Amino acid sequence: MATNERIFVQAIRSYGARHGIDVDVRADGWLIAMRRGDMRRFAFGYDxxxxxxIAHRLANDKSATSEALSLQGLPYIPHHLFLNPKLGRNVVGPDWREAMLALLHDHPQGVVVKPNEGTSGRSVFKVTTPTQLDRAASEVFSMSTGLVISPYIAIEDEVRVVLLDDAPLVVYSKQRGSDWRHNLDAGAKPVLLEDGATRSACVTLAADAARAIGIIFASIDVVRVDGAWRVLEINSGVMMEALGKLHPELVQATYDAALDRVFRNEG
Structure with missing residues:
Protein backbone atom coordinates (compact mmCIF):
# COMPACT_ATOMS: atom_id res chain seq x y z
CA MET A 1 0.00 0.00 0.00
CA ALA A 2 1.43 3.38 -0.94
CA THR A 3 2.17 5.39 2.19
CA ASN A 4 1.16 8.68 0.55
CA GLU A 5 -2.34 7.47 -0.27
CA ARG A 6 -5.29 9.25 1.30
CA ILE A 7 -6.82 7.54 4.30
CA PHE A 8 -10.03 7.17 2.29
CA VAL A 9 -8.20 5.08 -0.33
CA GLN A 10 -6.40 3.04 2.32
CA ALA A 11 -9.71 2.29 4.02
CA ILE A 12 -11.23 0.99 0.78
CA ARG A 13 -8.17 -1.15 0.09
CA SER A 14 -8.38 -2.60 3.60
CA TYR A 15 -12.09 -3.35 3.24
CA GLY A 16 -11.53 -4.99 -0.11
CA ALA A 17 -8.76 -7.22 1.21
CA ARG A 18 -11.01 -8.43 4.05
CA HIS A 19 -14.12 -9.02 1.92
CA GLY A 20 -12.81 -10.51 -1.30
CA ILE A 21 -13.29 -7.34 -3.33
CA ASP A 22 -10.88 -6.37 -6.11
CA VAL A 23 -9.89 -2.73 -5.73
CA ASP A 24 -8.48 -0.88 -8.74
CA VAL A 25 -7.19 2.60 -7.91
CA ARG A 26 -7.00 5.05 -10.80
CA ALA A 27 -6.37 8.77 -11.36
CA ASP A 28 -4.05 9.07 -8.33
CA GLY A 29 -6.75 7.68 -6.07
CA TRP A 30 -9.61 9.92 -7.15
CA LEU A 31 -11.38 7.12 -9.01
CA ILE A 32 -11.65 3.69 -7.39
CA ALA A 33 -13.29 0.69 -9.05
CA MET A 34 -14.45 -2.11 -6.73
CA ARG A 35 -15.49 -5.51 -8.04
CA ARG A 36 -16.83 -8.64 -6.37
CA GLY A 37 -18.03 -11.26 -8.83
CA ASP A 38 -20.42 -9.59 -11.25
CA MET A 39 -20.96 -6.61 -8.95
CA ARG A 40 -18.99 -3.45 -9.72
CA ARG A 41 -19.11 -0.25 -7.72
CA PHE A 42 -17.18 3.00 -7.89
CA ALA A 43 -15.92 5.62 -5.45
CA PHE A 44 -15.08 9.08 -6.77
CA GLY A 45 -13.28 11.73 -4.77
CA TYR A 46 -14.67 11.15 -1.28
CA ASP A 47 -18.05 9.91 -2.53
CA ILE A 54 -30.08 14.42 -6.79
CA ALA A 55 -29.06 14.15 -3.12
CA HIS A 56 -25.42 14.34 -4.17
CA ARG A 57 -26.04 17.43 -6.30
CA LEU A 58 -28.06 19.18 -3.60
CA ALA A 59 -25.38 18.53 -0.98
CA ASN A 60 -22.61 19.78 -3.26
CA ASP A 61 -24.50 22.99 -3.99
CA LYS A 62 -24.45 25.26 -0.93
CA SER A 63 -27.23 27.49 -2.24
CA ALA A 64 -29.49 24.53 -3.08
CA THR A 65 -28.86 23.01 0.35
CA SER A 66 -29.81 26.30 1.95
CA GLU A 67 -33.08 26.44 0.00
CA ALA A 68 -33.96 22.81 0.79
CA LEU A 69 -33.39 23.36 4.51
CA SER A 70 -35.54 26.48 4.35
CA LEU A 71 -38.40 24.46 2.81
CA GLN A 72 -38.30 22.13 5.82
CA GLY A 73 -38.22 24.98 8.32
CA LEU A 74 -34.84 23.92 9.71
CA PRO A 75 -32.40 26.42 11.24
CA TYR A 76 -29.57 27.09 8.80
CA ILE A 77 -26.96 29.60 7.67
CA PRO A 78 -28.27 31.26 4.48
CA HIS A 79 -26.14 31.10 1.32
CA HIS A 80 -27.13 33.53 -1.46
CA LEU A 81 -26.16 32.41 -4.97
CA PHE A 82 -24.46 34.61 -7.58
CA LEU A 83 -23.60 33.18 -11.00
CA ASN A 84 -20.38 34.01 -12.79
CA PRO A 85 -20.95 37.06 -15.05
CA LYS A 86 -18.96 35.26 -17.78
CA LEU A 87 -22.06 33.11 -18.26
CA GLY A 88 -23.65 36.10 -19.96
CA ARG A 89 -26.02 38.93 -19.14
CA ASN A 90 -29.10 36.90 -20.12
CA VAL A 91 -28.20 34.26 -17.52
CA VAL A 92 -26.78 36.40 -14.73
CA GLY A 93 -28.77 39.61 -15.14
CA PRO A 94 -27.49 43.18 -15.01
CA ASP A 95 -27.71 43.89 -11.29
CA TRP A 96 -25.62 41.11 -9.72
CA ARG A 97 -22.96 43.44 -8.28
CA GLU A 98 -25.56 45.78 -6.79
CA ALA A 99 -27.22 42.78 -5.14
CA MET A 100 -23.87 41.75 -3.64
CA LEU A 101 -23.29 45.26 -2.32
CA ALA A 102 -26.79 45.28 -0.82
CA LEU A 103 -25.98 42.12 1.15
CA LEU A 104 -22.77 43.69 2.40
CA HIS A 105 -24.69 46.82 3.39
CA ASP A 106 -27.23 44.73 5.30
CA HIS A 107 -24.44 42.98 7.23
CA PRO A 108 -22.00 45.65 8.43
CA GLN A 109 -20.15 43.04 10.50
CA GLY A 110 -19.09 41.49 7.20
CA VAL A 111 -20.01 38.67 4.85
CA VAL A 112 -18.32 35.45 3.78
CA VAL A 113 -17.72 34.80 0.08
CA LYS A 114 -16.93 31.28 -1.15
CA PRO A 115 -17.50 28.96 -4.12
CA ASN A 116 -20.99 27.52 -4.38
CA GLU A 117 -19.41 24.10 -4.75
CA GLY A 118 -16.27 22.87 -3.05
CA THR A 119 -14.84 21.76 0.25
CA SER A 120 -11.99 22.26 2.71
CA GLY A 121 -12.34 26.01 3.08
CA ARG A 122 -10.43 26.92 -0.07
CA SER A 123 -11.09 30.36 -1.60
CA VAL A 124 -13.18 31.43 1.39
CA PHE A 125 -13.04 35.15 2.19
CA LYS A 126 -14.38 37.33 4.96
CA VAL A 127 -15.02 40.81 3.57
CA THR A 128 -16.17 44.08 5.11
CA THR A 129 -15.68 46.63 2.29
CA PRO A 130 -16.78 46.91 -1.35
CA THR A 131 -13.14 46.69 -2.48
CA GLN A 132 -12.63 43.46 -0.56
CA LEU A 133 -15.91 42.14 -1.96
CA ASP A 134 -14.86 42.82 -5.55
CA ARG A 135 -11.48 41.18 -4.96
CA ALA A 136 -13.04 38.09 -3.37
CA ALA A 137 -15.68 37.75 -6.08
CA SER A 138 -13.04 38.02 -8.80
CA GLU A 139 -10.95 35.32 -7.13
CA VAL A 140 -13.86 32.91 -6.74
CA PHE A 141 -15.26 33.57 -10.21
CA SER A 142 -11.83 32.83 -11.69
CA MET A 143 -12.30 29.16 -10.72
CA SER A 144 -16.05 28.68 -10.27
CA THR A 145 -19.30 29.13 -12.15
CA GLY A 146 -20.97 30.50 -9.03
CA LEU A 147 -20.33 31.87 -5.58
CA VAL A 148 -22.38 32.20 -2.43
CA ILE A 149 -22.48 34.98 0.10
CA SER A 150 -23.50 34.37 3.69
CA PRO A 151 -23.52 36.74 6.65
CA TYR A 152 -20.41 36.63 8.79
CA ILE A 153 -21.44 35.30 12.17
CA ALA A 154 -19.58 34.64 15.38
CA ILE A 155 -19.55 30.84 15.52
CA GLU A 156 -19.30 29.62 19.09
CA ASP A 157 -18.87 25.94 18.21
CA GLU A 158 -18.83 23.79 15.09
CA VAL A 159 -19.61 20.08 15.09
CA ARG A 160 -19.43 17.53 12.27
CA VAL A 161 -21.80 14.57 12.29
CA VAL A 162 -21.18 11.62 9.97
CA LEU A 163 -24.45 9.81 9.34
CA LEU A 164 -25.35 6.54 7.68
CA ASP A 165 -29.10 5.95 7.37
CA ASP A 166 -29.74 8.48 10.16
CA ALA A 167 -27.31 6.65 12.50
CA PRO A 168 -24.46 8.82 13.83
CA LEU A 169 -21.20 6.96 13.19
CA VAL A 170 -18.86 9.82 14.07
CA VAL A 171 -19.50 13.06 15.95
CA TYR A 172 -16.70 15.53 16.64
CA SER A 173 -16.18 19.20 17.27
CA LYS A 174 -13.74 21.33 15.32
CA GLN A 175 -11.48 23.17 17.73
CA ARG A 176 -10.42 26.32 15.88
CA GLY A 177 -6.79 27.45 15.92
CA SER A 178 -5.61 30.98 15.12
CA ASP A 179 -7.73 31.18 11.94
CA TRP A 180 -11.32 32.52 12.06
CA ARG A 181 -12.49 29.46 10.14
CA HIS A 182 -13.24 26.03 11.62
CA ASN A 183 -11.97 24.12 8.59
CA LEU A 184 -9.65 21.23 9.41
CA ASP A 185 -7.40 22.23 6.52
CA ALA A 186 -7.07 25.68 8.15
CA GLY A 187 -5.64 24.21 11.35
CA ALA A 188 -8.73 23.22 13.33
CA LYS A 189 -8.45 20.02 15.38
CA PRO A 190 -11.09 17.28 15.55
CA VAL A 191 -12.19 16.32 19.07
CA LEU A 192 -14.68 13.47 19.55
CA LEU A 193 -17.84 14.43 21.45
CA GLU A 194 -18.97 12.38 24.42
CA ASP A 195 -22.62 11.51 24.95
CA GLY A 196 -24.57 14.43 26.31
CA ALA A 197 -26.93 17.27 25.46
CA THR A 198 -24.63 18.89 22.89
CA ARG A 199 -24.03 15.67 20.99
CA SER A 200 -27.72 14.79 21.07
CA ALA A 201 -28.79 18.20 19.75
CA CYS A 202 -26.25 18.10 16.93
CA VAL A 203 -27.17 14.56 15.88
CA THR A 204 -30.89 15.36 15.86
CA LEU A 205 -30.42 18.47 13.70
CA ALA A 206 -28.01 16.67 11.36
CA ALA A 207 -30.45 13.79 10.87
CA ASP A 208 -33.25 16.25 10.10
CA ALA A 209 -31.02 17.96 7.53
CA ALA A 210 -30.09 14.64 5.91
CA ARG A 211 -33.75 13.70 5.57
CA ALA A 212 -34.51 17.13 4.08
CA ILE A 213 -32.47 16.29 0.98
CA GLY A 214 -32.80 12.50 1.11
CA ILE A 215 -29.12 11.75 1.63
CA ILE A 216 -27.93 8.39 3.00
CA PHE A 217 -24.22 8.80 3.81
CA ALA A 218 -22.95 12.28 4.55
CA SER A 219 -21.02 14.52 6.89
CA ILE A 220 -23.08 17.43 8.15
CA ASP A 221 -21.63 20.54 9.76
CA VAL A 222 -23.72 22.30 12.38
CA VAL A 223 -22.74 25.49 14.18
CA ARG A 224 -23.82 27.17 17.38
CA VAL A 225 -24.66 30.85 17.05
CA ASP A 226 -26.07 32.85 19.97
CA GLY A 227 -26.59 29.58 21.81
CA ALA A 228 -28.67 27.92 19.06
CA TRP A 229 -27.60 25.24 16.58
CA ARG A 230 -27.93 25.76 12.83
CA VAL A 231 -26.94 23.73 9.78
CA LEU A 232 -23.93 25.15 7.96
CA GLU A 233 -23.55 22.64 5.13
CA ILE A 234 -24.00 19.04 4.02
CA ASN A 235 -21.17 17.08 2.40
CA SER A 236 -21.96 14.12 0.16
CA GLY A 237 -18.28 13.17 0.11
CA VAL A 238 -17.26 12.00 3.59
CA MET A 239 -13.68 13.11 4.19
CA MET A 240 -12.02 12.08 7.47
CA GLU A 241 -8.31 12.53 6.72
CA ALA A 242 -7.53 14.62 9.82
CA LEU A 243 -9.65 12.44 12.10
CA GLY A 244 -8.08 9.30 10.65
CA LYS A 245 -4.65 10.34 11.91
CA LEU A 246 -6.00 10.47 15.47
CA HIS A 247 -8.62 7.70 15.43
CA PRO A 248 -7.81 5.32 12.57
CA GLU A 249 -9.95 2.45 13.92
CA LEU A 250 -13.04 4.64 14.14
CA VAL A 251 -12.56 5.99 10.63
CA GLN A 252 -12.01 2.50 9.22
CA ALA A 253 -15.13 1.23 10.99
CA THR A 254 -17.15 4.11 9.53
CA TYR A 255 -16.07 3.43 5.97
CA ASP A 256 -16.57 -0.31 6.59
CA ALA A 257 -20.19 0.32 7.57
CA ALA A 258 -20.78 2.41 4.46
CA LEU A 259 -19.16 -0.18 2.21
CA ASP A 260 -21.24 -2.92 3.85
CA ARG A 261 -24.24 -0.90 2.71
CA VAL A 262 -22.78 -0.58 -0.78
CA PHE A 263 -22.21 -4.31 -1.13
CA ARG A 264 -25.13 -5.40 1.09
CA ASN A 265 -22.64 -7.33 3.19
CA GLU A 266 -24.04 -8.52 6.52
CA GLY A 267 -21.02 -10.44 7.67
Missing part, protein backbone atom coordinates in the same frame (compact mmCIF):
# COMPACT_ATOMS: atom_id res chain seq x y z
CA UNK A 48 -18.53 6.21 -1.87
CA UNK A 49 -21.53 5.86 -4.16
CA UNK A 50 -24.42 5.42 -1.73
CA UNK A 51 -26.29 8.64 -2.40
CA UNK A 52 -28.73 9.32 -5.21
CA UNK A 53 -27.66 11.70 -7.95
Missing amino acids: IGLNSA
Whole structure:
Protein backbone atom coordinates (compact mmCIF):
# COMPACT_ATOMS: atom_id res chain seq x y z
CA MET A 1 0.00 0.00 0.00
CA ALA A 2 1.43 3.38 -0.94
CA THR A 3 2.17 5.39 2.19
CA ASN A 4 1.16 8.68 0.55
CA GLU A 5 -2.34 7.47 -0.27
CA ARG A 6 -5.29 9.25 1.30
CA ILE A 7 -6.82 7.54 4.30
CA PHE A 8 -10.03 7.17 2.29
CA VAL A 9 -8.20 5.08 -0.33
CA GLN A 10 -6.40 3.04 2.32
CA ALA A 11 -9.71 2.29 4.02
CA ILE A 12 -11.23 0.99 0.78
CA ARG A 13 -8.17 -1.15 0.09
CA SER A 14 -8.38 -2.60 3.60
CA TYR A 15 -12.09 -3.35 3.24
CA GLY A 16 -11.53 -4.99 -0.11
CA ALA A 17 -8.76 -7.22 1.21
CA ARG A 18 -11.01 -8.43 4.05
CA HIS A 19 -14.12 -9.02 1.92
CA GLY A 20 -12.81 -10.51 -1.30
CA ILE A 21 -13.29 -7.34 -3.33
CA ASP A 22 -10.88 -6.37 -6.11
CA VAL A 23 -9.89 -2.73 -5.73
CA ASP A 24 -8.48 -0.88 -8.74
CA VAL A 25 -7.19 2.60 -7.91
CA ARG A 26 -7.00 5.05 -10.80
CA ALA A 27 -6.37 8.77 -11.36
CA ASP A 28 -4.05 9.07 -8.33
CA GLY A 29 -6.75 7.68 -6.07
CA TRP A 30 -9.61 9.92 -7.15
CA LEU A 31 -11.38 7.12 -9.01
CA ILE A 32 -11.65 3.69 -7.39
CA ALA A 33 -13.29 0.69 -9.05
CA MET A 34 -14.45 -2.11 -6.73
CA ARG A 35 -15.49 -5.51 -8.04
CA ARG A 36 -16.83 -8.64 -6.37
CA GLY A 37 -18.03 -11.26 -8.83
CA ASP A 38 -20.42 -9.59 -11.25
CA MET A 39 -20.96 -6.61 -8.95
CA ARG A 40 -18.99 -3.45 -9.72
CA ARG A 41 -19.11 -0.25 -7.72
CA PHE A 42 -17.18 3.00 -7.89
CA ALA A 43 -15.92 5.62 -5.45
CA PHE A 44 -15.08 9.08 -6.77
CA GLY A 45 -13.28 11.73 -4.77
CA TYR A 46 -14.67 11.15 -1.28
CA ASP A 47 -18.05 9.91 -2.53
CA ILE A 48 -18.53 6.21 -1.87
CA GLY A 49 -21.53 5.86 -4.16
CA LEU A 50 -24.42 5.42 -1.73
CA ASN A 51 -26.29 8.64 -2.40
CA SER A 52 -28.73 9.32 -5.21
CA ALA A 53 -27.66 11.70 -7.95
CA ILE A 54 -30.08 14.42 -6.79
CA ALA A 55 -29.06 14.15 -3.12
CA HIS A 56 -25.42 14.34 -4.17
CA ARG A 57 -26.04 17.43 -6.30
CA LEU A 58 -28.06 19.18 -3.60
CA ALA A 59 -25.38 18.53 -0.98
CA ASN A 60 -22.61 19.78 -3.26
CA ASP A 61 -24.50 22.99 -3.99
CA LYS A 62 -24.45 25.26 -0.93
CA SER A 63 -27.23 27.49 -2.24
CA ALA A 64 -29.49 24.53 -3.08
CA THR A 65 -28.86 23.01 0.35
CA SER A 66 -29.81 26.30 1.95
CA GLU A 67 -33.08 26.44 0.00
CA ALA A 68 -33.96 22.81 0.79
CA LEU A 69 -33.39 23.36 4.51
CA SER A 70 -35.54 26.48 4.35
CA LEU A 71 -38.40 24.46 2.81
CA GLN A 72 -38.30 22.13 5.82
CA GLY A 73 -38.22 24.98 8.32
CA LEU A 74 -34.84 23.92 9.71
CA PRO A 75 -32.40 26.42 11.24
CA TYR A 76 -29.57 27.09 8.80
CA ILE A 77 -26.96 29.60 7.67
CA PRO A 78 -28.27 31.26 4.48
CA HIS A 79 -26.14 31.10 1.32
CA HIS A 80 -27.13 33.53 -1.46
CA LEU A 81 -26.16 32.41 -4.97
CA PHE A 82 -24.46 34.61 -7.58
CA LEU A 83 -23.60 33.18 -11.00
CA ASN A 84 -20.38 34.01 -12.79
CA PRO A 85 -20.95 37.06 -15.05
CA LYS A 86 -18.96 35.26 -17.78
CA LEU A 87 -22.06 33.11 -18.26
CA GLY A 88 -23.65 36.10 -19.96
CA ARG A 89 -26.02 38.93 -19.14
CA ASN A 90 -29.10 36.90 -20.12
CA VAL A 91 -28.20 34.26 -17.52
CA VAL A 92 -26.78 36.40 -14.73
CA GLY A 93 -28.77 39.61 -15.14
CA PRO A 94 -27.49 43.18 -15.01
CA ASP A 95 -27.71 43.89 -11.29
CA TRP A 96 -25.62 41.11 -9.72
CA ARG A 97 -22.96 43.44 -8.28
CA GLU A 98 -25.56 45.78 -6.79
CA ALA A 99 -27.22 42.78 -5.14
CA MET A 100 -23.87 41.75 -3.64
CA LEU A 101 -23.29 45.26 -2.32
CA ALA A 102 -26.79 45.28 -0.82
CA LEU A 103 -25.98 42.12 1.15
CA LEU A 104 -22.77 43.69 2.40
CA HIS A 105 -24.69 46.82 3.39
CA ASP A 106 -27.23 44.73 5.30
CA HIS A 107 -24.44 42.98 7.23
CA PRO A 108 -22.00 45.65 8.43
CA GLN A 109 -20.15 43.04 10.50
CA GLY A 110 -19.09 41.49 7.20
CA VAL A 111 -20.01 38.67 4.85
CA VAL A 112 -18.32 35.45 3.78
CA VAL A 113 -17.72 34.80 0.08
CA LYS A 114 -16.93 31.28 -1.15
CA PRO A 115 -17.50 28.96 -4.12
CA ASN A 116 -20.99 27.52 -4.38
CA GLU A 117 -19.41 24.10 -4.75
CA GLY A 118 -16.27 22.87 -3.05
CA THR A 119 -14.84 21.76 0.25
CA SER A 120 -11.99 22.26 2.71
CA GLY A 121 -12.34 26.01 3.08
CA ARG A 122 -10.43 26.92 -0.07
CA SER A 123 -11.09 30.36 -1.60
CA VAL A 124 -13.18 31.43 1.39
CA PHE A 125 -13.04 35.15 2.19
CA LYS A 126 -14.38 37.33 4.96
CA VAL A 127 -15.02 40.81 3.57
CA THR A 128 -16.17 44.08 5.11
CA THR A 129 -15.68 46.63 2.29
CA PRO A 130 -16.78 46.91 -1.35
CA THR A 131 -13.14 46.69 -2.48
CA GLN A 132 -12.63 43.46 -0.56
CA LEU A 133 -15.91 42.14 -1.96
CA ASP A 134 -14.86 42.82 -5.55
CA ARG A 135 -11.48 41.18 -4.96
CA ALA A 136 -13.04 38.09 -3.37
CA ALA A 137 -15.68 37.75 -6.08
CA SER A 138 -13.04 38.02 -8.80
CA GLU A 139 -10.95 35.32 -7.13
CA VAL A 140 -13.86 32.91 -6.74
CA PHE A 141 -15.26 33.57 -10.21
CA SER A 142 -11.83 32.83 -11.69
CA MET A 143 -12.30 29.16 -10.72
CA SER A 144 -16.05 28.68 -10.27
CA THR A 145 -19.30 29.13 -12.15
CA GLY A 146 -20.97 30.50 -9.03
CA LEU A 147 -20.33 31.87 -5.58
CA VAL A 148 -22.38 32.20 -2.43
CA ILE A 149 -22.48 34.98 0.10
CA SER A 150 -23.50 34.37 3.69
CA PRO A 151 -23.52 36.74 6.65
CA TYR A 152 -20.41 36.63 8.79
CA ILE A 153 -21.44 35.30 12.17
CA ALA A 154 -19.58 34.64 15.38
CA ILE A 155 -19.55 30.84 15.52
CA GLU A 156 -19.30 29.62 19.09
CA ASP A 157 -18.87 25.94 18.21
CA GLU A 158 -18.83 23.79 15.09
CA VAL A 159 -19.61 20.08 15.09
CA ARG A 160 -19.43 17.53 12.27
CA VAL A 161 -21.80 14.57 12.29
CA VAL A 162 -21.18 11.62 9.97
CA LEU A 163 -24.45 9.81 9.34
CA LEU A 164 -25.35 6.54 7.68
CA ASP A 165 -29.10 5.95 7.37
CA ASP A 166 -29.74 8.48 10.16
CA ALA A 167 -27.31 6.65 12.50
CA PRO A 168 -24.46 8.82 13.83
CA LEU A 169 -21.20 6.96 13.19
CA VAL A 170 -18.86 9.82 14.07
CA VAL A 171 -19.50 13.06 15.95
CA TYR A 172 -16.70 15.53 16.64
CA SER A 173 -16.18 19.20 17.27
CA LYS A 174 -13.74 21.33 15.32
CA GLN A 175 -11.48 23.17 17.73
CA ARG A 176 -10.42 26.32 15.88
CA GLY A 177 -6.79 27.45 15.92
CA SER A 178 -5.61 30.98 15.12
CA ASP A 179 -7.73 31.18 11.94
CA TRP A 180 -11.32 32.52 12.06
CA ARG A 181 -12.49 29.46 10.14
CA HIS A 182 -13.24 26.03 11.62
CA ASN A 183 -11.97 24.12 8.59
CA LEU A 184 -9.65 21.23 9.41
CA ASP A 185 -7.40 22.23 6.52
CA ALA A 186 -7.07 25.68 8.15
CA GLY A 187 -5.64 24.21 11.35
CA ALA A 188 -8.73 23.22 13.33
CA LYS A 189 -8.45 20.02 15.38
CA PRO A 190 -11.09 17.28 15.55
CA VAL A 191 -12.19 16.32 19.07
CA LEU A 192 -14.68 13.47 19.55
CA LEU A 193 -17.84 14.43 21.45
CA GLU A 194 -18.97 12.38 24.42
CA ASP A 195 -22.62 11.51 24.95
CA GLY A 196 -24.57 14.43 26.31
CA ALA A 197 -26.93 17.27 25.46
CA THR A 198 -24.63 18.89 22.89
CA ARG A 199 -24.03 15.67 20.99
CA SER A 200 -27.72 14.79 21.07
CA ALA A 201 -28.79 18.20 19.75
CA CYS A 202 -26.25 18.10 16.93
CA VAL A 203 -27.17 14.56 15.88
CA THR A 204 -30.89 15.36 15.86
CA LEU A 205 -30.42 18.47 13.70
CA ALA A 206 -28.01 16.67 11.36
CA ALA A 207 -30.45 13.79 10.87
CA ASP A 208 -33.25 16.25 10.10
CA ALA A 209 -31.02 17.96 7.53
CA ALA A 210 -30.09 14.64 5.91
CA ARG A 211 -33.75 13.70 5.57
CA ALA A 212 -34.51 17.13 4.08
CA ILE A 213 -32.47 16.29 0.98
CA GLY A 214 -32.80 12.50 1.11
CA ILE A 215 -29.12 11.75 1.63
CA ILE A 216 -27.93 8.39 3.00
CA PHE A 217 -24.22 8.80 3.81
CA ALA A 218 -22.95 12.28 4.55
CA SER A 219 -21.02 14.52 6.89
CA ILE A 220 -23.08 17.43 8.15
CA ASP A 221 -21.63 20.54 9.76
CA VAL A 222 -23.72 22.30 12.38
CA VAL A 223 -22.74 25.49 14.18
CA ARG A 224 -23.82 27.17 17.38
CA VAL A 225 -24.66 30.85 17.05
CA ASP A 226 -26.07 32.85 19.97
CA GLY A 227 -26.59 29.58 21.81
CA ALA A 228 -28.67 27.92 19.06
CA TRP A 229 -27.60 25.24 16.58
CA ARG A 230 -27.93 25.76 12.83
CA VAL A 231 -26.94 23.73 9.78
CA LEU A 232 -23.93 25.15 7.96
CA GLU A 233 -23.55 22.64 5.13
CA ILE A 234 -24.00 19.04 4.02
CA ASN A 235 -21.17 17.08 2.40
CA SER A 236 -21.96 14.12 0.16
CA GLY A 237 -18.28 13.17 0.11
CA VAL A 238 -17.26 12.00 3.59
CA MET A 239 -13.68 13.11 4.19
CA MET A 240 -12.02 12.08 7.47
CA GLU A 241 -8.31 12.53 6.72
CA ALA A 242 -7.53 14.62 9.82
CA LEU A 243 -9.65 12.44 12.10
CA GLY A 244 -8.08 9.30 10.65
CA LYS A 245 -4.65 10.34 11.91
CA LEU A 246 -6.00 10.47 15.47
CA HIS A 247 -8.62 7.70 15.43
CA PRO A 248 -7.81 5.32 12.57
CA GLU A 249 -9.95 2.45 13.92
CA LEU A 250 -13.04 4.64 14.14
CA VAL A 251 -12.56 5.99 10.63
CA GLN A 252 -12.01 2.50 9.22
CA ALA A 253 -15.13 1.23 10.99
CA THR A 254 -17.15 4.11 9.53
CA TYR A 255 -16.07 3.43 5.97
CA ASP A 256 -16.57 -0.31 6.59
CA ALA A 257 -20.19 0.32 7.57
CA ALA A 258 -20.78 2.41 4.46
CA LEU A 259 -19.16 -0.18 2.21
CA ASP A 260 -21.24 -2.92 3.85
CA ARG A 261 -24.24 -0.90 2.71
CA VAL A 262 -22.78 -0.58 -0.78
CA PHE A 263 -22.21 -4.31 -1.13
CA ARG A 264 -25.13 -5.40 1.09
CA ASN A 265 -22.64 -7.33 3.19
CA GLU A 266 -24.04 -8.52 6.52
CA GLY A 267 -21.02 -10.44 7.67
